[in-house]
Amino acid sequence: MPEIILSINAGSSSVKASVFASPTSQASKTPTLLAEAEISGLTAPPSTLKYTRGDHHAKEETRDVTTQDAAFKYILDHLTSDSGLPEIAKKEDIKFTCHRVVHGGDFPHSQVIDEDTYHKIAELSDLAPLHNAPALAIIKTVSNLLPYSTNIAYFDTSFHHTLPPHISTYPIDQTIARQNKLRKYGFHGISYKFLVHTISNHLNKPKSDLNIIALHLGSGASACCIRSGASYDTSMGLTPLAGLPGATRSGSIDPSLMFHFTHQAGNPSHESSSEMHITQAEEILNKKSGWKSLTGTTDFGKISEVDREEDKLAFDIFVDRILNYVPSYFAKLDGKVDALVFAGGIGERGVKLRKAVVEGVRCLGFGIDEEKNSNPGKETVVDITREGAKYKTLICRTDEQLQMARRVLEERERLEEDRRRKGK
Numbered sequence: 085m086p087e088i089i090l091s092i093n094a095g096s097s098s099v100k101a102s103v104f105a106s107p108t109s110q111a112s113k114t115p116t117l118l119a120e121a122e123i124s125g126l127t128a129p130p131s132t133l134k135y136t137r138g139d140h141h142a143k144e145e146t147r148d149v150t151t152q153d154a155a156f157k158y159i160l161d162h163l164t165s166d167s168g169l170p171e172i173a174k175k176e177d178i179k180f181t182c183h184r185v186v187h188g189g190d191f192p193h194s195q196v197i198d199e200d201t202y203h204k205i206a207e208l209s210d211l212a213p214l215h216n217a218p219a220l221a222i223i224k225t226v227s228n229l230l231p232y233s234t235n236i237a238y239f240d241t242s243f244h245h246t247l248p249p250h251i252s253t254y255p256i257d258q259t260i261a262r263q264n265k266l267r268k269y270g271f272h273g274i275s276y277k278f279l280v281h282t283i284s285n286h287l288n289k290p291k292s293d294l295n296i297i298a299l300h301l302g303s304g305a306s307a308c309c310i311r312s313g314a315s316y317d318t319s320m321g322l323t324p325l326a327g328l329p330g331a332t333r334s335g336s337i338d339p340s341l342m343f344h345f346t347h348q349a350g351n352p353s354h355e356s357s358s359e360m361h362i363t364q365a366e367e368i369l370n371k372k373s374g375w376k377s378l379t380g381t382t383d384f385g386k387i388s389e390v391d392r393e394e395d396k397l398a399f400d401i402f403v404d405r406i407l408n409y410v411p412s413y414f415a416k417l418d419g420k421v422d423a424l425v426f427a428g429g430i431g432e433r434g435v436k437l438r439k440a441v442v443e444g445v446r447c448l449g450f451g452i453d454e455e456k457n458s459n460p461g462k463e464t465v466v467d468i469t470r471e472g473a474k475y476k477t478l479i480c481r482t483d484e485q486l487q488m489a490r491r492v493l494e495e496r497e498r499l500e501e502d503r504r505r506k507g508k
Contacts, residue, residue: 087179088172089115089492090233091485092156092226094184094218098124099155102485103163105171106179106493115489119169121162123155131155137168152218153225160229180499181226181233182488184274186215186324188239189265194491196502197223197235205237211265212323234503238488243273246314254322268326270318272300272428276308278487279425279480284313286465286478287422297413297424299406299441300482301431303331303382307406309413317416319409325369328405331382334373335405342369375402388436403437407444414448423476424450432481438468442477449474 086105104115291313305328319327329335375398442452451473
């Protein structure tokens with residue numbers, strides 16, 4: 085019988101969950117998608133559930149659901165009560181539960197979650213208070229509701245464990261840096277791992293030979309220099325705030341700016357709690373900056389389409405900041421680049437943005453086919469390279485939930501041994 089894997093991705097205002105079945109052939113490492121559910125709008129009620137199972141699509145308002153914990157419980161009840169999904173007629177049918185955890189510190193790979201692992205992730209919340217807390221809330225709920233499931237944490241930071249010291253080290257007092265674990269960690273690693281796997285197959289090239297400049301562009305955005313299939317540099321740093329601006333994030337700024345912005349920068353924000361220790365500076369730079377602060381909206385699609393001066397400014401800033409990374413990563417790859425890859429919600433849908441970025445690096449040998457760029461279709465990987473261009477430009481539709489489920493199958497022996505060792 086196929087085993088059921090539930091992949092959970094908790095964001096600041098949404099929870100996604102995908103149900104996969106293990107392949108019937110032991111030789112295959114590709115799980116089968118059975119259903120997908122997402123509750124969004126948790127911070128701007130009423131929240132909404134979107135549910136897909138094959139050709140069946142449903143959408144409903146979930147007015148009383150306002151937290152990640154409540155959203156997961158609602159999704160779980162929806163899944164187990166769906167008569168069209170007999171594979172999980174009861175909660176005990178779920179064999180593995182995967183969680184995307186943004187900050188994993190020094191964990192080099194996934195971890196079966198026990199009490200010790202949970203507390204280590206909680207300790208890291210001081211480095212990512214706005215990102216780890218939602219995942220921890222759901223992890224605790226899963227431990228209670230699905231005690232027979234193997235509970236696994238997949239970390240965005242693990243992919244960047246290969247960053248060399250001269251890139252991951254900040255030029256500050258190293259005694260204090262080591263004591264407080266202050267270094268570049270990098271994020272969006274589950275997505276970048278998916279890109280490496282998928283682009284490697286698309287180009288029919290071994291992962292160990294793959295060199296790409298990857299752009300994960302969404303409400304949170306980052307760039308990654310992937311050399312020989314591994315992370316060599318990335319735009320995010322100690323936290324996801326560094327690097328590119330986002331929907332509500334400032335991206336990299338002069339470190340002293342915040343002290344001039346508000347004299348209360350180090351004071352606790354109104355959102356601070358026993359679970360999340362957030363300063364006013366963190367709240368401002370993570371939640372009250374980015375293109376929302378410039379335009380009044382977090383919808384980059386609208387920003388791209390409108391000709392208001394403030395929308396054009398936000399668009400131009402985003403393009404400019406991306407162009408700070410593509411040429412430098414090109415140089416770090418010594419010009420041996422297999423592709424420039426666009427991923428993430430904006431990267432996959434941003435026709436105008438892709439055109440602007442590629443035109444901005446045309447001197448390096450990139451070129452975009454405007455027809456393919458405007459109508460890329462729905463394939464997982466789409467080549468939008470202009471004929472005659474020296475280097476490829478690709479769109480890749482990333483899937484973090486699928487990547488986690490795939491890793492469960494690849495790492496099964498280690499995970500089961502880890503669970504036995506922890507007495508889970």
